[in-house]
Structures are given as structure tokens and as C-alpha cells.
Amino acid sequence: MTASDPIDTARLNLLLNELRLPAIKHLWSSFTERADKEGWPAARLLAALAEHEIAERGQRRIERHLAEARLPPGKTLSGFDFDAVPTISKARVMALVAGDSWLEAGANLILFGPPGGGKTHLAAAIGLGLIENGWRVLFTRTTDLVQKLQVARRELALEAAIARLDKYHLIILDDLAYVTKDQPETSVLFELISARYERRSIAITANQPFGDWNRIFPDPAMTLAAVDRLVHHSTILELNVESYRRREALGQQRGPGRPASRATIKTQAD
Numbered sequence: 001m002t003a004s005d006p007i008d009t010a011r012l013n014l015l016l017n018e019l020r021l022p023a024i025k026h027l028w029s030s031f032t033e034r035a036d037k038e039g040w041p042a043a044r045l046l047a048a049l050a051e052h053e054i055a056e057r058g059q060r061r062i063e064r065h066l067a068e069a070r071l072p073p074g075k076t077l078s079g080f081d082f083d084a085v086p087t088i089s090k091a092r093v094m095a096l097v098a099g100d101s102w103l104e105a106g107a108n109l110i111l112f113g114p115p116g117g118g119k120t121h122l123a124a125a126i127g128l129g130l131i132e133n134g135w136r137v138l139f140t141r142t143t144d145l146v147q148k149l150q151v152a153r154r155e156l157a158l159e160a161a162i163a164r165l166d167k168y169h170l171i172i173l174d175d176l177a178y179v180t181k182d183q184p185e186t187s188v189l190f191e192l193i194s195a196r197y198e199r200r201s202i203a204i205t206a207n208q209p210f211g212d213w214n215r216i217f218p219d220p221a222m223t224l225a226a227v228d229r230l231v232h233h234s235t236i237l238e239l240n241v242e243s244y245r246r247r248e249a250l251g252q253q254r255g256p257g258r259p260a261s262r263a264t265i266k267t268q269a270d
Contacts, residue, residue: 062132075125111203142204149191174205175206210231
């Protein structure tokens with residue numbers, strides 16, 4: 001094996017920095033040493049280095065997308081108790097996590113159920129799976145995003161703010177029912193829904209069925225239009241189970257050593 005020239009080594013590292021190839025910069029020395037020992041052809045060495053660079057680049061991209069998504073911690077599909085929510089098909093959820101058939105079409109996802117039934121957990125877990133499959137996701141409480149859009153409207157920048165959200169293939173709006181029923185709030189929410197219609201996807205968690213959304217949108221016409229846009233291309237998941245938090249409290253009241261009833265088997269919380 002021929003030792004590398006220190007000048008060539010320094011020059012190569014500078015070139016790899018300039019080309020932004022950190023994985024190859026880190027690995028090339030050990031890979032070339034192995035290639036010399038095992039008699040690799042040049043094409044094999046280059047292919048091995050390129051494969052590692054691509055893999056590391058993909059991992060760094062996922063890490064960036066996870067950081068920007070702001071998903072609540074600990075909400076994974078492996079931690080979701082599908083047995084406790086018989087209305088939800090695990091196979092159907094795993095198909096949603098692939099993302100291709102619905103995110104590319106700008107379709108939506110709506111999760112209904114009572115407080116504490118697991119809507120937030122499931123929505124966040126789907127978001128995590130989508131990010132791991134290469135999609136970009138933003139998780140936010142509906143009220144938080146609405147407030148930001150209201151500020152943008154006051155600054156005459158609402159259109160630009162909504163356009164910036166286009167980089168996300170999916171926006172998860174958690175707790176829709178907690179939006180205050182007033183014209184400014186529901187107006188910006190409606191504009192977001194309209195702007196993403198058939199272009200970019202929205203996932204919504206809601207305690208209230210569509211028939212009660214007039215409590216969110218004060219204008220009946222706006223309610224009808226919002227529901228129409230959300231439902232037109234959508235998957236609806238209903239988590240009609242008792243609140244995890246209520247079951248947990250009842251279990252604590254029974255005290256240790258007393259068996260749980262079927263109605264109080266633990267599932268995931270929102």
C-alpha cells in the first residue's frame with residue numbers, strides 16, 4: 001500500500017469541503033486503505049463512497065425535517081394501542097404512512113373522537129412515519145397557527161405566510177374545536193384550508209363531528225365551504241373510545257391490587 005501524500009490529503013479534504021461531501025471526507029481514508037488491501041477496482045470504491053454519502057445525506061435531511069415538524073415527543077405507531085381502538089385499522093394507518101397515494105393528490109386526513117381518545121397520538125405518529133419516508137410535516141395546535149396567521153394578516157402578509165407553508169406536504173392541525181368562534185380567527189383558518197385545497201394536505205384532530213362545526217365557524221356558508229373542501233378528498237378516522245386520562249384516574253381510585261375492568265384497559269392519550 002502506498003502512503004497518501006500529506007499535500008494531496010489536505011487538498012482532497014478541502015475539495016470535499018467545497019463540494020459539501022462530509023461523509024466521503026470522513027470515510028475516504030479507511031475506504032481507500034481497504035480498497036488497496038482487497039484490490040477493489042476504482043468504480044467499486046467510488047460507488048461505496050457515494051452510497052454512504054447518499055445514506056448520510058438522507059439521514060441528515062430526516063433529522064432536519066423532524067426538528068422543523070415540532071411533533072410532540074413519544075408519539076409513535078409502536079406505542080399506539082390499536083387493540084384498544086377497534087375502529088382503527090392498523091393496515092389502513094400503515095398505508096397512510098407511505099403517503100404516496102394521498103399526499104401527492106393533496107388529500108386530507110380527519111381524526112374524530114372524544115378528548116383523551118388518542119387522536120393527537122395517532123396523528124403525530126402518522127406524521128413521524130411520513131417524515132421517515134421523506135415527506136415534510138408540520139404539527140401545530142390549531143390556535144397557535146391561527147394566531148400567527150392573524151399577525152400576518154395585520155401586517156398585510158397573510159398570502160405570503162400561507163405560501164411559505166406550502167413547503168410542508170402535510171400540516172397537522174391539532175384540536176380544531178378550541179379555535180375561538182370569531183370572524184378574524186375563522187377567516188384566516190378558512191383561507192388556509194382554501195389555499196391548500198387539492199394542492200397540499202391537512203390533517204385535523206377534532207372532538208366535534210361536522211354537524212357541530214358551526215360552533216367554530218360563525219358563518220354557516222363558511223362552515224359548509226370549509227367542510228366541503230376538507231371532505232372532498234379525505235380519509236376519516238373515528239376513535240370512539242373512552243378517554244385514557246379518565247380510565248387512568250379510575251384505575252388510581254381503585255388502588256393497587258384490584259383488577260381493571262374491560263372499560264378501563266389503558267390506551268394512549270391525546
